């Protein structure tokens with residue numbers, strides 16, 4: 550199955566799907582929208598609004614094709630339009646930053662686009678909107694999908710917070726800063742994809758799985774041996790744009806690996822260059838392999854199990870006990 554089926558949902562089993570709110574029911578917790586957070590949480594609002602998360606979904610601009618633009622454009626933007634009462638189409642060509650040009654959308658074999666039934670349970674286009682927006686999805690009278698807030702904002706991570714806006718001190722939103730590694734993998738993994746279940750034969754060496762960071766992080770020795778203390782937040786600030794300066798990631802590694810002795814000189818290279826190598830899917834897309842390990846230079850997908858020698862271990866420092874290392878500031 551091309552398009553969504555293979556590249557976006559195909560590997561994604563048990564994804565979160567916000568309950569589709571056909572008519573506002575009072576039994577659901579209510580969302581306030583990120584604008585409502587602004588006056589009291591100015592700095593979180595400001596910096597979060599500039600992230601890839603906040604820009605993950607927009608209306609296509611005049612110079613873009615289609616009706617909806619999915620993706621912040623850090624690597625790519627894919628366009629989607631409504632076709633008729635029961636169908637949407639994912640356009641056959643996406644825009645890629647690497648080449649600043651249009652080329653086939655991942656999973657498509659021709660540029661005519663792929664048509665999806667709006668509510669197909671496995672490939673429904675509604676799932677694209679669920680992961681790229683915040684709050685309940687609504688359906689308008691003519692069966693168009695109407696997201697409440699475009700992009701990934703505050704209440705995706707903090708939960709519906711209208712109560713908190715009304716009573717900041719008595720109604721507290723969820724604070725994922727208090728979650729351990731497993732819980733955060735589940736929260737972030739509801740979109741980035743969570744760990745597979747035991748019976749699920751996921752091929753971790755399929756390059757397309759490099760997009761699924763929680764899945765890969767969970768099988769790393771770093772994760773499995775650090776008692777829930779290695780989390781997405783050890784390396785990523787939830788309210789900031791993706792850090793591209795390697796030194797901040799080096800610092801994150803060194804919180805636990807203070808004085809590693811290598812057999813070769815590694816001084817002028819980033820830890821992640823070798824231990825989280827970039828997996829290149831094609832000329833346009835690449836992802837950092839979150840399965841932290843020792844790799845040989847030619848193969849970014851198969852961590853070596855045979856490199857271990859007695860006496861080379863650096864000391865593993867105890868990470869801070871607060872649940873995760875403090876977010877890395879720029």
Ligand code: HEC
Nearest residue numbers: 581582585586589703704707710714717718721722723724
């Ligand atoms: C009228 C001011 C106000 C608004 C609006 C507001 N907050 Fe808060 N928020 C607070 C205050 C005050 C606290 C600290 C509460 C305390 O410590 O007792 C807080 C705390 C928090 C915390 C930390 C909770 C914890 O237990 O650690 C989060 C997360 C949060 N707010 C998220 C949000 C989000 C998301 C929104 C928008 C949907 C929002 N807030 C809107 C005033 C506000």
Ligand code: HEC
Nearest residue numbers: 600601602605620621623680681705736737740781790791
């Ligand atoms: C509602 C779904 C959803 C959840 C939950 C979610 N993300 Fe994302 N995330 C996305 C989407 C969609 C993008 C793609 C944005 C783009 O197009 O570049 C993304 C991009 C990112 C990026 C790279 C781009 C950037 O600058 O923001 C990071 C890092 C990231 N997410 C980390 C996290 C972490 C950590 C968590 C959990 C605390 C999390 N995400 C939870 C949907 C989600």
Ligand code: HEC
Nearest residue numbers: 553557561564619620624625626627676677680740741760
């Ligand atoms: C299960 C949640 C989920 C679904 C369903 C989903 N996305 Fe995404 N999407 C993400 C996440 C998470 C990212 C960030 C991937 C990354 O950069 O690591 C992302 C990234 C993207 C990007 C940026 C380029 C890239 O590959 O990183 C585009 C474009 C995109 N999605 C389009 C779509 C379209 C179109 C659909 C529906 C056909 C869709 N997505 C369905 C979660 C989802």
Ligand code: HEC
Nearest residue numbers: 583586590593594597701702703705706724725726787876
């Ligand atoms: C991708 C998930 C994610 C999104 C989106 C997000 N947050 Fe957070 N937020 C977190 C996490 C994780 C923490 C705890 C770690 C930290 O403070 O960096 C946190 C902490 C907070 C806190 C408590 C800070 C403190 O000092 O304890 C506030 C307030 C807050 N967020 C508000 C917001 C607001 C407002 C938005 C939207 C503008 C927002 N968050 C968007 C994940 C998120």
Ligand code: HEC
Nearest residue numbers: 770771774775778779783801802805820824841842843868
């Ligand atoms: C929260 C602590 C923590 C952080 C942060 C961390 N690690 Fe680890 N790492 C560990 C632990 C614990 C082990 C297992 C040590 C053992 O087997 O004795 C480990 C093992 C490893 C191994 C051996 C892997 C294998 O398959 O045998 C490598 C390589 C490694 N870490 C590199 C890194 C790099 C590079 C970073 C940063 C990108 C990093 N780690 C971040 C805790 C951490």
Ligand code: HEC
Nearest residue numbers: 734737741762763766780781783784792793798821836837
């Ligand atoms: C040990 C450090 C570390 C941890 C833990 C970590 N990341 Fe990353 N992450 C990185 C590095 C390094 C990059 C590449 C940054 C760059 O492109 O310069 C990255 C990039 C990303 C990207 C951008 C797309 C890509 O794959 O290159 C997303 C999305 C992301 N991480 C999500 C997550 C999520 C979700 C978690 C938790 C499951 C997580 N990360 C845990 C180090 C980490």
Ligand code: HEC
Nearest residue numbers: 802806809811812813815818819820823843856861862863
């Ligand atoms: C040039 C590639 C390269 C760079 C850069 C690099 N490493 Fe390594 N690392 C390796 C190789 C290869 C091994 C296994 C053989 C060895 O010990 O030299 C290894 C082994 C390790 C181990 C396992 C040690 C043990 O015996 O348990 C850890 C932990 C580690 N590296 C962490 C780091 C950290 C932290 C950084 C950044 C400060 C880093 N590495 C930078 C290639 C690299």
